[in-house]
Each structure stands twice: as structure tokens, then as C-alpha cells.
Amino acid sequence: MPLKRFSMRIDGELVNVTEGMTILQAAAAAGKSIPTLCHLEGLTPVGACRVCIVEVSGSDRLFPACTTPVQDGMLVITNSARLTSYRRIAVELLLIERNHVCSVCVSNNHCELQAMASSLAINNVRYAYNYPKLAADLSHPRFVLDHNRCILCTRCIRVCAQVEGAHVWDLTSRGINTRVVADMDQPWGDSRSCTNCGKCVQACPTGALAEKGLGVEDMVKRNGKVSLLVRSRGVPA
Amino acid sequence: MKKPRIATVWLDGCSGCHMSLLDMDTALISLTRKIDLVYGPLVDAQDFPEDVDVTLVEGAISSADDLSKIQKIRQRTRALISLGDCAVTGNVPAMRNSIPVNKLLQQIYVEGAQDNRAVPTDRVPALLKQARPISEFVKVDYCLPGCPPPSKSIVTVITNLLEGRRPEVNVAVKFG
Numbered sequence A: 001m002p003l004k005r006f007s008m009r010i011d012g013e014l015v016n017v018t019e020g021m022t023i024l025q026a027a028a029a030a031g032k033s034i035p036t037l038c039h040l041e042g043l044t045p046v047g048a049c050r051v052c053i054v055e056v057s058g059s060d061r062l063f064p065a066c067t068t069p070v071q072d073g074m075l076v077i078t079n080s081a082r083l084t085s086y087r088r089i090a091v092e093l094l095l096i097e098r099n100h101v102c103s104v105c106v107s108n109n110h111c112e113l114q115a116m117a118s119s120l121a122i123n124n125v126r127y128a129y130n131y132p133k134l135a136a137d138l139s140h141p142r143f144v145l146d147h148n149r150c151i152l153c154t155r156c157i158r159v160c161a162q163v164e165g166a167h168v169w170d171l172t173s174r175g176i177n178t179r180v181v182a183d184m185d186q187p188w189g190d191s192r193s194c195t196n197c198g199k200c201v202q203a204c205p206t207g208a209l210a211e212k213g214l215g216v217e218d219m220v221k222r223n224g225k226v227s228l229l230v231r232s233r234g235v236p237a
Numbered sequence B: 001m002k003k004p005r006i007a008t009v010w011l012d013g014c015s016g017c018h019m020s021l022l023d024m025d026t027a028l029i030s031l032t033r034k035i036d037l038v039y040g041p042l043v044d045a046q047d048f049p050e051d052v053d054v055t056l057v058e059g060a061i062s063s064a065d066d067l068s069k070i071q072k073i074r075q076r077t078r079a080l081i082s083l084g085d086c087a088v089t090g091n092v093p094a095m096r097n098s099i100p101v102n103k104l105l106q107q108i109y110v111e112g113a114q115d116n117r118a119v120p121t122d123r124v125p126a127l128l129k130q131a132r133p134i135s136e137f138v139k140v141d142y143c144l145p146g147c148p149p150p151s152k153s154i155v156t157v158i159t160n161l162l163e164g165r166r167p168e169v170n171v172a173v174k175f176g
Helices: A023-029 A081-097 A112-119 A155-164 A199-203 A223-233 B016-022 B027-034 B064-076 B085-089 B092-096 B101-111 B151-162
Strands: A005-010 A013-018 A053-056 A062-064 A075-077 A143-146 A169-172 A179-182 A209-211 B005-010 B036-039 B052-058 B061-063 B077-083 B127-132 B142-144
Touching (some): A005 A023, A013 A023, A023 A075, A081 A112, A155 A199, A155 A223, A199 A209, A199 A223, B005 B016, B016 B151, B027 B151, B036 B052, B052 B064, B052 B085, B052 B151, B061 B064, B064 B127, B077 B085, B077 B151, B085 B092, B085 B142, B092 B127, B142 B151
Parallel strands (some): A005 A075, B005 B036, B005 B052, B052 B077, B077 B142
Antiparallel strands (some): A005 A013, A053 A062, A053 A075, A169 A179
């Protein structure tokens, strides 16, 4: 059965969409940009970061654009003072949760979290910094996992399971103690399922996953390659 | 007319923000004609003066001395600016925050030292449990992040305040 086509309005503009699309996909097709952080084209969306929230007429709730399917006649607002204020809260909470010390980070000036804070004009945070004690896993011969910089976007988990097919990564624990782990919470270097492909490193939006031996500002991610790979394979996103 | 009274303060930071301040180059000459620089690492004054219009503070609050200074500064300043990432977020000084102070000092001054292996106590202020941003202790009127903040942004903040505008810079601010 062919998918239904219908129309909706994004920021007042009439957009033709196909059943099954997300609001984010519909907006992109209409040439509109919604800020995202955990989303990466080619991976299944999870709605973890809440930066892509939008307003939908008829509901007081805010919806993540990356996981909310379009509906016939839907009226969506992608930018408003209210949305900006909630996006700021989401990013400020990410900044205080762990130790994002941009000035000494391998991903300084190439970091999606840092860039998102700038684009939302965040010049300080209103919450007390958490400064947790977190380790870095240096056991892999080529790569480093630094929990201090992780925002739990789960891109690494998804790219490894869905694109590489190895499923090395997963989450353990809950709430503030949640952590990315390799295999059964083993040192990454001991993982027998890791193929050393490095897709997780390229997909990571921050300096949490990086190539080994790099200095400050040296880690430039090529996450477009992940999206390109998925498109080239013809796998539906 | 009385010139606006400006102060700069160096707390727990590397002085890189003050370097960026000096890096404003020729703008520094025209700026200093318009202001009275009444306190800072570049000035001889020993005690923080009364009745200051704008104070730019570099560094995190890390010791008992930093804390008493920032409280006095707040009382005596109309506009308090957190200058740079250490003042705004804790930044590098805050990387010690998950280590207990005693253990930290032992590691650096005893285990890690070659000579005079002892924790200094004479004429040095006691460290606070953690190095934290200024805004967690006193009200801050504006934060200019960056490591260091760009010279041009520092000029803009000062000029805006001197000309009675809000301090906001007109370019994107950035941590790091």
C-alpha cells in the first residue's frame, strides 16, 4: 500500500509530507533547520537531548522533532522565545552534568555541544556545576573514551549497532550514574566485539570519543561520513 | 567630569585573560584616556578601593582569600564582570574539584616534590574544598566566557558599559 501524502504547516509555510516522516525530516525537506544534538542522519532517532523540541498546535507539550511523526494538518512552530528558553535549559544542564573543560579538550572548536551553546548565546549557566569524578578509558590502542565529555547522546551505541553491526557499546546504570560501556562493562581494549572501525569516534558530537595521542583542538570529527555511508548503502534512515 | 573608575582582578586563573585585555593594542590607549584604572595586577594599589564603576574579574574562587576579596569587590563595585572561563565555569582550576584538598596538596608538595617536601602553610591562604565560578558566591552582572575571551569582546563590554549600554557583545560568545 503506497504511503499517504498530506500537508502540514511549519512556521506558517505549507509543506507537503509523506506519512511516516518525522517533523525534523519534514522541516529539512522544506529547507528549514531545527537545532539538533543527539540526532545524526542515518541513525534511528532517540530524542535524548531535547534540543530539537518544537511547538505543535493543540498541545501545551513540546515535542522532539526528531522522533515525532508528522500528521495531516499539523501546525508546527520551530522557533520561539519559549523554545529558545527550553533549549537553553537542556544545553545548560548538559554543561553542568559532567566536566566539559573546553579549553583543554581535544574537540575544542570542533565540538557540537560547544557550538550549540554558542548558537543559543549561552554565556553562563544558572545551575551549580556538578564536577563529578569520572574516568577516561585509555585501554584501546587507537581510541580514547573520556566520560568527562560524554553527553549520553548514544550516537556511538547506535552507529556501532546499526551501521557497523558490532554493538560494542551500551548504557549501564541509571539517572546521573548512566555511563557508556563496552561489551559487559569491560575496558574497551579488552572488547572482543570491537572491530576498531572508529565509527563511534566520528559520530561522537563532543570530545568523549577521540583518536589517541591528540592535543587540544586536534580532533576534527567526520560524522558526515557516517551519514554518507548509510545513504550509499541505500538503507532507509 | 569624573572619569569612570575601572578595576581588574586576578583570582584563580593563569593571567591569560589579562593578556587578552592588554592585547587590545592601540584601543588600550584611547580607552585609558577615558577611564581611571584604580586597581589590578597592572596598578600599584594594595587594597581594593571604594566606589568602583566596573570590575573585570579573571579566575575562579579557589581560596579563602579569593572569597573574601570577591565579597569586598561586590560591595564596592557597580558592575561586576566575570572575565573568562575560570570565572564563569571554574574551567581548569576546577579540574581539582573531585580530589580532596589534603590529598591534592600531599600529592603535589610532598609525593611529587624533589626538595622541601612539605605542604606550604605560611602566608598562603587556605584552599576551599572546590574551585567554583564567581556567580555561585556573589551576583555577577555579565559573563564573558572564553579561554581567553577575545580582546575585541573585552573592549566592547567595557565600551558599552562606559557609554551607558548593556554590556552584551555583538558577536557569538564561546566557551574554550
